[in-house]
Amino acid sequence: MAAAHAHEHEQHPPVAHQSSRVDARLLGMYLFIGSEIMLFGSFFTAYFFARVVNGPGEWPPAPYELPVYLALLNTIILVSSSFTMHWALTSVKRANRAGLVGGLLLTFLLGLTFLLIQAREYTRLGFSPHDLAFGSTFYGLTGLHGAHVFVGLNLLLYALIRSIRGHYGPEPHAHLGVEIPGIYWHFVDVMWIVVYVTVYVL
Amino acid sequence: MRNPLRTEAEAFSFVLAVALCFLAVGIAAAFGGPAAALASALSLGLGAGIGIYLKSDPREREPAVWSRRAPGELRRILVVANESLPGRSLGDEIQNRAGPGASEVLLVAPALDSSAPRWSAEGDARRAEASGRLEEAVASLVAAGVEAHSAVGDADPLKAIDQALRTFHADEILIATRPHGKSDWLDRDVVASARERFPIPVAHVTVDLDHERARAREPCSS
Numbered sequence: 400m401a402a403a404h405a406h407e408h409e410q411h412p413p414v415a416h417q418s419s420r421v422d423a424r425l426l427g428m429y430l431f432i433g434s435e436i437m438l439f440g441s442f443f444t445a446y447f448f449a450r451v452v453n454g455p456g457e458w459p460p461a462p463y464e465l466p467v468y469l470a471l472l473n474t475i476i477l478v479s480s481s482f483t484m485h486w487a488l489t490s491v492k493r494a495n496r497a498g499l500v501g502g503l504l505l506t507f508l509l510g511l512t513f514l515l516i517q518a519r520e521y522t523r524l525g526f527s528p529h530d531l532a533f534g535s536t537f538y539g540l541t542g543l544h545g546a547h548v549f550v551g552l553n554l555l556l557y558a559l560i561r562s563i564r565g566h567y568g569p570e571p572h573a574h575l576g577v578e579i580p581g582i583y584w585h586f587v588d589v590m591w592i593v594v595y596v597t598v599y600v601l
Numbered sequence: 602m603r604n605p606l607r608t609e610a611e612a613f614s615f616v617l618a619v620a621l622c623f624l625a626v627g628i629a630a631a632f633g634g635p636a637a638a639l640a641s642a643l644s645l646g647l648g649a650g651i652g653i654y655l656k657s658d659p660r661e662r663e664p665a666v667w668s669r670r671a672p673g674e675l676r677r678i679l680v681v682a683n684e685s686l687p688g689r690s691l692g693d694e695i696q697n698r699a700g701p702g703a704s705e706v707l708l709v710a711p712a713l714d715s716s717a718p719r720w721s722a723e724g725d726a727r728r729a730e731a732s733g734r735l736e737e738a739v740a741s742l743v744a745a746g747v748e749a750h751s752a753v754g755d756a757d758p759l760k761a762i763d764q765a766l767r768t769f770h771a772d773e774i775l776i777a778t779r780p781h782g783k784s785d786w787l788d789r790d791v792v793a794s795a796r797e798r799f800p801i802p803v804a805h806v807t808v809d810l811d812h813e814r815a816r817a818r819e820p821c822s823s
Contacts, residue, residue, distance in 0.1 A: 422767065429606075478620055485613040564725065570752055572764045581609035585616045592616075596623040601630055601638055 422572075428579045432586050435547070439590055442540050443597065449532035459533050463526050470599045473516050474591065477548075480509035481588045484581050487562075491577055494569040496562070499577070503559040506584065510552050517545055537598060544594050547587045554580035618649070675703035679765055681758050682777035683710045686734040688808030691777045692741055698775065698804070699747045706742060706749040707769045710735050711761040713753055728753055758791050762799060773802040780809050 450458060459465055487502025521538075528538040558580050561567065567574040606612045622645045630638035678698055685691055686708070695706055712731035735751035742749040754761030762774060776792050778784040786792070796803045 422764065478616070481613055481616045485610065488609045488613075566728075568752070571768045572754075573752060578609045582606065582612045585609070585612035588616045589619045592619050592623050596627055600627050601635065 422575060424575060424579055425582075428582055432583070435586070435590075439540075439543065439593075442536070442543055443593075446536040446540055446598070449536045452532070459537075460531060463524075463530070463533065465537075465599050466520055466524075467599050469516065469520055470595055473513050473520075474595045476509050476513050476516070477588050477591050480506045480513070481585055483509060484584050488574070488577055488581050491562075491567050491574045492569050496565065496567075499562045499567065500559065503555055503562055503577070507552060507555045507559055510548055510555065510584075514545060514548050514552070517541065517548075540594055540598060544587070544591055547590065551580070551584050551587045554583060622646075622649070675705055676700070677769060677771045678704065678706045678773055678775055679762065679769055679771035680706060680708045680775045680777065681711065681754075681762055681765075682708065682738075682808075683712060683731060683734070685777040685779055685808035685810065686710060686738045688777065688810055689813055691806055691808050692738070692745070694775065694777075694806045695742060695749075696745055696747060698773070704747065706747055707765060707771070708735055708738055708742075708749060708751040709754040709761050709765045710751070711754045711756050711758045713755050758786055759794055759798065762795060766799070771801060773804060774799060775804045775806060777806045777808050780807050 453460060483502050483505040485502075487499050487506060490496075490498025490502055526534045526537075528535050558577050561576060567577055606615055622642075625645060626638050626642045629641040676699065678695065680691075680695060682688075682691060698704075699706060710731035712727045731753050735753065739749045739751050752765065754764055758776070765771070774795060776786070776795060778786045778792070781787055792803065792805045
């Protein structure tokens with residue numbers, strides 16, 4: 400009997416304490432984004448350190464050049480994907496399933512385009528991560544961001560499949576599965592804007 | 602301080618604000634050099650920080666779930682049920698609790714298994730069955746003059762209640778189960794756990810569907 404009782408407890412672990420103020424999944428995403436900001440911060444620190452150590456001379460160091468306008472195109476693509484993401488969320492709140500699916504699909508395609516352009520850019524840059532601290536910090540920062548876009552694409556694909564299957568509704572708790580990837584996607588966008596201006600423009 | 606990124610819409614506004622700020626920094630860098638870029642970045646960052654701080658008034662904190670209702674407002678009842686939804690005794694209990702005054706009922710059927718793949722056919726079937734039961738229950742309540750709506754919630758009834766309370770400020774919770782021996786929720790002490798966890802009254806109603814069906818089949822003696 401005691402064994403059976405113990406077994407029952409093994410099957411049903413104690414209920415985790417939860418706050419009724421912030422959804423646990425949303426809180427998890429906030430904590431994750433917080434840790435990601437710190438991770439990006441360490442990469443930016445390394446980048447600026449390399450830049451300061453390089454002195455007031457030319458940056459990027461000769462003979463390297465960065466494709467500023469191609470990266471600008473990529474920036475426009477990624478910022479546009481924030482608009483389509485917001486459109487998807489606005490649609491699901493208005494029970495517009497076609498808008499939700501369309502918005503998520505467009506966001507996914509724009510994100511994929513961004514990633515493909517970045518991969519193409521890597522093959523034509525003419526320098527590698529081994530080339531000076533400049534190469535290491537450049538690939539480190541943009542590669543870290545690319546990895547985040549890849550994770551975001553997976554989240555978007557997941558949400559897209561679920562939206563096609565009609566799993567979301569206009570009630571706040573019924574579309575949290577789109578809201579959370581949306582917040583993450585906007586975070587990825589913000590980070591890219593910072594990376595672009597810092598690495599390519601300044 | 603208020604979190605400026607509580608929703609996707611706020612995060613989107615933040616993206617736009619950051620894009621505009623960095624556009625300004627880029628323009629400053631192009632025309633004024635690195636010093637102008639740094640000065641504009643610092644001033645914009647400082648301005649944004651002050652703006653967020655001023656916008657977050659501590660007096661406007663979101664009240665706790667149990668203190669949101671002012672006296673005289675309509676009565677809100679959160680009903681958590683799944684297989685017992687078609688039960689007549691549940692419908693009667695809801696109508697009794699709703700009473701003659703203004704009331705609003707949210708029916709939640711815990712049926713979304715968060716541990717199973719969200720696109721699985723099994724999950725879809727469970728959700729569809731729960732949705733069907735909810736629709737019938739809502740139609741029956743609306744026909745009886747009770748304002749009711751419904752949602753499919755997490756398979757764990759406690760989680761489903763927790764999630765529902767974030768958007769539906771219930772005055773009481775009514776949990777419907779099948780009788781002892783037939784109810785998994787009673788085996789897991791869901792009602793007692795809910796009473797312990799949520800600071801609003803939690804009532805329990807037992808729905809014996811087999812008994813109700815048997816009674817419905819009995820011929821009228823009069």
